[in-house]
Amino acid sequence: MVFREKGNKHRAKGTLFYVTTRLVMVTILTLVLFSRMTIAHSSEVERSSPCIYVLRVEGPIVPVTADYIQKGIREAYEDGACLLILELSTPGGLYSSTQKIVESILNAPLPVVVHVCPAGAWAGSAGTFITIAAHVAAMAPGSRIGAAHPVAVGSEGELPETHKQKIAQDAAAWVRSIAECRGRDPREAELAVLESKSFSDSEALKAGLIDLRATTREELLQQLEGKKVKLINGEEVTLQVIDKPIHLLAMTSAQRLLLAVSDPNIAYLFMTLGTLGLLVELYHPGAIFPGVVGGISLLLGLYALGSLEARFSGLLLLLLGLILMAAEVFVVSHGLLLGGGLISFILGSILLFNENPFYWRLNLVLVTVTSLILASFLTFLLGAAIKAQRRKVTTGRESLIGTQGVALTELKPEGTILVEGERWKAESTEPVSPGERVVVTGIEGLKLKVKRQSKTDGETY
Structure with a gap:
């Protein structure tokens, strides 16, 4: 389910299996170890006070994206962070992954801010649901949000009309529910689904879909200072974010690879x-x-x-x-x-x-x-x-037929020739002088039958 803007031989084989299996295992283990090293390095940063976690999502919303955000929220809470900022720019993605992300944000045990940035970024379709689910939603100037009508991705075909209506109504109900939960205007949020309406940053602020506009992270933190948010357990938290250390939690190498192929x-x-x-x-x-x-x-x-x-x-x-x-x-x-x-x-x-x-x-x-x-x-x-x-199978001496060589001694009619780097007794149907080139025409026991090479027989031997 996605959201997007509407209208848009045996030994050799055994060796191969062994080498392939080992290489795949080494590749997977390397990615796993590297990702664990990245996580370990991130968690070893010493902090004298609660920090601010920053996650960055650019690209489609897919399972690896949901996993990254879910783990980021969990790690931020376990690390005692006072705030998590999700910097977002996405054209949309899978419904199942979007649902997991929205659920994680709505049930987050710490304040979550979604910042659609940098300037010119897009929180399209799935990004709309994620943005309005945040405790605080912000957009950079020049960014946009909306166009959340569910459609097929990757081709020109559209869903049947009955399916489109059914799915659109379900998505509209969901976005209204999220908006009401965060005190945003459910009617404006619904328009993004039912009418594929898009909002600029200023329009979204005026429509009550976001809370503030900020160009940079520093400007965002200045506006967040002293702001009150309510967590899922009913606790009201006053944000104190000025001069707090920033902890950037980037995707691991394995996550980036999986995102690229998703x-x-x-x-x-x-x-x-x-x-x-x-x-x-x-x-x-x-x-x-x-x-x-x-x-x-x-x-x-x-x-x-x-x-x-x-x-x-x-x-x-x-x-x-x-x-x-x-x-x-x-x-x-x-x-x-x-x-x-x-x-x-x-x-x-x-x-x-x-x-x-x-x-x-x-x-x-x-x-x-x-x-x-x-x-x-x-x-x-x-x-x-x-x-x-x-192709006719030729092995052993039979493979010499048609091969060119050179006479080492006079053939009258018998003598010695050099073929394929080997000396052979040979018999010719005509006299051949030493140094003349010959062509093998047959084999008789351990003796080769030859003839003098003509121009049509080639020049190599």
Whole structure:
């Protein structure tokens, strides 16, 4: 559910599995350890008095964003902070993640201020709900808020009319409830949902949706000094924020990575890249690099699609397509498995985000282009595999037929030649002088049959 502005061979394979598994494990452990080091470093700052926690959210509201804010509020409270400031700039995001954030702010055990900044920032759709849920809502000059009508993200398609009405009414009731809880104008808040109305900073202040305007953090703190807010337990707190130490709690490296891939189209590209990488490794075992890149990309794509509430049936079709395309390596189906896998992959792409009334949807142009690229690539791989299967197998001495060499002694008709760096007894159908070039035409026991090289036989030996 989202909010947005309306209208918008065996050993080689075993080695590959081992290397891929180890690399993925090392990558995950590195991210986890690095994130823990970041958190530990943040919490080791010595403070002589209650501090002010500052969180920064830029980008869509997705599960990793909700996790970051929830943990930030909890850490700020446990650390004895007197205030938490959430600096916000977002176009919108998932409804489930928005709900978690709003619940955390409404039930926060310490004052939470949401500041839409810097100048020119946007608290669109989901950002509207988060902003008005704060104990104190502020906006920087030039910023805007609103346009909270729920629509699909990632394509041009819209929801059915009955669904739109049902969802819009539910969202309107929710935003009215939040506004009333914080003493804001519920009618103006409702307009942001039902009519997709947007407000400038001055309009939002006049409409009673925010409490103040501030360009910088310092200006915000000056206006917050002495302001009274009421917490969820009924306690009234007078803000004393001047000269309090500031503690910036940034996203960890792992959170930033997960935020970067938490877009349906980027997640789909990771899935496609992962599929290509694994197929290259299966068709040409021992390359290692394509398999490693493909495995990591596939894991990132699966995580992102899962966090974006993708349909389970769509994911199953994607995985089935991958399995069928990989099976072509082991079962000669003359392209049937490959074609079936490609069809399954395309159907899974289309069905990924089509069921939930508040959903992300893939861009159909992206699906079409990636499907064509995948089909072309797989056709090339299949053609190469068929060509390799039809090629006549030549091993040992038979591989010397057609090879060019040079006569070391006179062939009349027998003598010695040098082929592929080795000395061989040879018999020629015509006299050959030492130093002349010859071509192997056959093998008789341990003796090669040769003829004098003509101009059409090439120049290398």
